[in-house]
Amino acid sequence: MTLTLQDAPVVAPESVLDQLRAAVGARNVVTGASELAPRLVEDRGLFRGTASAEIRPGTTEEVAACLRICTSAGVPVVPQGGNTGLVGGGVPYGGVILTTGRLNQVRDIDPINATMTVEAGCILAQVQAEADRIGKLFPLSLASEGSCQIGGNLATNAGGTAVLRYGNTRDLVLGLEVALPDGQILRDLNGLRKNNTGYDLKNLFIGAEGTLGVITAAVIKLFPKTVSRATALVACGGPHHALALYDRLRTRHGDILSTFEYLERLGLEMSLAHSPGTSDPMAQAYPAYALVELATSDSEADIGPRLEAVLADALEAEEILDAVIGASESQRDALWAMRENMSEAQKSYGASIKHDVAVPVAQVADFLTEAVAAVRAHVPNLRPCPFGHFGDGNIHFNLTRPVDMSDADFLGEYDALNRIVHDIVVKMGGSFSAEHGVGLAKRGELRRYRDPVALQLMQQIKDALDPHGLMNPGKVL
Template sequence: MNDALITDLRAAVGDAYVWTEPEQMAPHLHEDRGRWTGTAIAVAHPGSTDEVAACVRACAQAGVAICPQGGNTGLVGGGMPDGGVVIATGRLNRIRNVDPLNATITVEAGCTLAAVQQAADEAGRLFPLSLASEGSCQIGGNLSTNAGGTAVLRYGNTRDLALGVEVVLPDGQVLNALSALRKDNTGYDLRDLFIGAEGTLGIITAAVLKLFPKPAARVTAFAGCAGPADALAIFDILRARAGDSLTAFEYLERFGVEMVLTHARGARDPMSAPHPAYCLIELSSPDPDADLEARMENALAEAIEAGLVTDAVIGASEAQNNALWALRENMSEMQKHYGASIKHDVAVPVGRVAEFITQGVAACLDYMPTMRPCPFGHFGDGNIHFNLTRPEDMSDKDFLSHYSAFNRIVHDLVVSMGGSISAEHGIGLAKREELLRYKDPVAMALFHKIKQAIDPQGLMNPGKVIAPESKEQP
């Protein structure tokens, strides 16, 4: 049966674009963090929507599972196959249309995020989604996980940046919902079924995305403070004084900053003395005459007078702005130098972020006093990467054996505050049992009904988001 399927796949995309040798498939079978390794009978690289549809039809006819895969930069195992065929979207990399007047760009799913940003920039517009992996992650994956990034505060998640999608369904049909309309009240919004579904309902092959005026003025500040409660008060001041020009507000703690200063090439401390925590703040405007620096200075002066900011620096050039951002963007990568991390990508209402960090750190330290907490993230939209670094005197294996215990501490607290156990990374394999524990049972029942209606064979990225063992639950 597999031989016949491989023949059909090669007929669909060409011999050169169907890989079956282990060394060829290897990059598609390993997740970057090393937590998951997959298996597959083949990796297919279709070059068009029609070729994706042909591959899906061949798999459906053979009853073989399909794992859609973009740039393979995911953090929860959502792109790891468990047998079956990987359909890699990297060859779907065309910019189909740029419409500056309608402020839209139509792109194929395999375009890297950086390529979409560049195409928008060349048209004098901005595509605001920004992630540390933007040079390798693909827009189809960003849509499938509803990625967030550093500019959610101003522009929203990927879902908010999409107007329409083109999707190959599990039976090989193509849903053309590539609408460039801001208003379309003709029934169910099918687009939102597939954004955030992690490839479990179909394969996004193209999308119409929103563009925005290109910022003509930008100012970045780095402010030292005592901790999360003061940072939240600083955010409130900036939000009131800067309004829509407040593009980003990131929270960092000293331990995380020291990781970057120690291990990232060229990193320098912008301040003369260390502080327990920091706020990374960006204001931007399409108005070249907007006096953002004065706006930032006035807001920080108010925070200093209130005893909230202990010291602050404002970037005097794009190079200095980028250096300040590098302290934040390099943090996840530099954590690898400190051994295993137990990572939580969570969100709580913005008004409870400081309370969550304080209580969460205290509860985790009570459980393991020598654990090193490293919370950081998108403070202004309530999304915190609540990462826990292993004790210096503990092995990675021993520390990771406590993953479930830390999940219970952190996720129980998050849910008690009306939060979410996944803010921007998705569910994948990592959190599917956690989703079953915390999600409203009525919502889970609807998930199963939708999955059964669209993918009755259960072939589309099986085992992700919805745990197989929960399939028969009401």
């Protein structure tokens, strides 16, 4: 769909583009239609926008200069990293796109302080590799880590598969550098674990989706490198059995439990069909599965037997039905591939309506049971394909169209299915956006479900930092 807001899109005058060329170099102001095209559409192709140019600054000072020029001229700016977002947050509606790909330096690594200072355009996989090179771990891990940029991860407070143990992106950051809409630069790149000198300003910008300024660099936390892991795919009768297994693992091995991912049979079948050369590691089909992993930095620890023991107890307690433990690195990778290929595999099965929701961990099983029944009552033969980060309460509640229904007819149920799912989520004390952000797609949901006082405070912060509403307009608020 085309991105539409209330006002006509602003076209950047040629005089403004000339000023931007002077600030960043002529070759770093891109106006050609073919070069702009990939930057105008979001990853899933659901939203398409317009822009006068893509601006590619190479330093924080250049970012600040671009913002100063655009603010003075009343030209909107849409910050964009790897453009892997899923809620339309990086799609422009007029103005210019400011990309951070040239801000790609690792400025500092401090192994003793266990920190790394990285610029916003660093690819997440690059950051992981730099940490690994010095025997450390940066635990943020996403399906798009080969192309997403750390600035975008920060702007959306990304989650991923390691939140259970290490927290969201917000929990992995100590300091930020941010270019503000008026051209000032907030320089707060500290590596302190304790710093009670007033308001924690970095958390204004983490998760703000580029609506308050442009994050240009960050000090991130590093952790001891994992040297031993034990991975298993566990079959169970459904979400309540999976929740019982999670509680058992958390109680026994909470200090080394790094992953607890949930998927159901349909999702596993999709993933296997999408990945040539793979096969079901179990002799028969089961209703649901959990991918669990224990990991440690202790080279002396033998955690395989510990995982085997807790799974044996779970089997005796009838919490699980079967389990396969990866006996080698290649087998562990093969188990992970079944989970990691899920999102891509779903594309082959027709239109899907996707929900990125979170509920308290204790409510995850009840949510899945109630939500599946509710959506099937509304669209018979609909194919639910829930999966995700069971251990932190974040489920990607994806709904694939019925086999006998057209894509268009199914997508016509988008609003109704959203209301069904999100009403259940909020009733259970949950969130309609767990790790993907609000962007454009969920602005209406924010107004519907968020506390009015919270919305008022958000607007006041927006007005204080971006009084003309030029930073990523139309997103979040």
